[in-house]
Amino acid sequence: MQAVPQTLGRRERNKQEKLDRITAAARELFTQYGVDEVTTQQVAEKADVGSGTLFLYAKTKAELLLLVHNVKYAEALNSGVAAAEQEEAVLDGIMAIIRPIIKCNRVQIENGRTYLKEIVFGDPSEPHHAEALALTIRTEAAIAEVLGRDEQLMARDPGKIARVISAIMFVSMSSSANSGLTDEQVGDEIRDQINVVLAAGS
Amino acid sequence: MQAVPQTLGRRERNKQEKLDRITAAARELFTQYGVDEVTTQQVAEKADVGSGTLFLYAKTKAELLLLVHNVKYAEALNSGVAAAEQEEAVLDGIMAIIRPIIKCNRVQIENGRTYLKEIVFGDPSEPHHAEALALTIRTEAAIAEVLGRDEQLMARDPGKIARVISAIMFVSMSSSANSGLTDEQVGDEIRDQINVVLAAGS
DNA sequence: CCTCAGAATTGAGCTTACTCAGTTATATAG
DNA sequence: CTATATAACTGAGTAAGCTCAATTCTGAGG
Secondary structure, three states: OOOOOOOOHHHHHHHHHHHHHHHHHHHHHHHHHOHHHOOHHHHHHHHOOOHHHHHHHOOOHHHHHHHHHHHHHHHHHHHHHHHHHOOOOHHHHHHHHHHHHHHHOOOOHHHHHHHHHHHHHOOOOOHHHHHHHHHHHHHHHHHHHHHOOOHHHHHOOHHHHHHHHHHHHHHHHHOHHHOOOOHHHHHHHHHHHHHHHHHHHO | OOOOOOOOHHHHHHHHHHHHHHHHHHHHHHHHHOHHHOOHHHHHHHHOOOHHHHHHHOOOHHHHHHHHHHHHHHHHHHHHHHHHHOOOOHHHHHHHHHHHHHHHOOOOHHHHHHHHHHHHHOOOOOHHHHHHHHHHHHHHHHHHHHHHOOHHHHHOOHHHHHHHHHHHHHHHHHOHHHOOOOHHHHHHHHHHHHHHHHHHHO
């Protein structure tokens, strides 16, 4: 019997180190070449682990992408929420939240689309997927908060409206029809749709 | 040189027959077992064609599902549009359109979700995918028509609202979070969201 | 009927995500 | 320190979608 070591024991430390190496390897390769152009073998090699080990840390290749992309999405969301505080008008505030998210899902458009696909269609019981879902919930909450600043909208259901906006974002960012558009054009398309939802009473 | 034969020549007839056999085989196997549980080999065998031939008629397995499911979707849409004519209220009319679509995408939920996934993320240059897109456009048009019956809504932009409703439908029908719900529950979720979009002025 | 260009078909083979039986490393007990 | 249980790791192997070089079939021209 031994006291619990402050440094979590070698086993735990090794696991953490491996996860870090895998995450770094996947991030670099996916970002540079795109998830479809990278094989799991390549990620395993770069992370210096066996190919089987990779799948102990991410159950599928898609989960590996979630692991990597969640970080970027979280950053985008944070910056968007911060920017939204500076805005007066509701629509401007919402667009301030959305714009960084569009950007982050279109820098490497293939990865962004695969990420969004996985959020909706992937296995929600997987940990990285659960984290992604938590992020979309945070996004909706942030949007709902901005909606709630307006009395008229407060009287409607900000949570439900935020959900609708979330669906609008998802489809507009994912659709193959929009692959060729610029970030601004996608943003415009989203804004127009939000506008028709909000401008209801006018 | 010979006059164009009424019966399109043996070559064309053979191609048509093969496509029919492939479609029938895929429909039966996918419907009974679900697209993920069926291999392309099995479809090829059942259709009595070589495995390579299959991919001349549908470039990917997903395209094969589109080929099969488009027919069901078209039927659902037609029956929904017909039902919508009997409805007075706008929301009732829209739900009349949507309900058969929900049903058709959830009878075999795995196939329905894969179908929806392919519509958004698949290759739009493929013929069966193009047909699926045409169906979603027809769906939006049908919804827009019902919206246009109301003067207030007519003043807003029925086409754009229909697009928003389309996004709502897509996410609610696809989301893994809703896998366990009944058709009615999914319908309710969709109706609630549409309601908050339409009930704007009230 | 015979020839032949090219359309249509084919299935062996390739790629790659993922599995699993066997191996190695770690921590605890005596 | 040695033994043992068990957690962690590994890479050869499997499965399945898809490709493509070789083959067969079709129809027009002579």
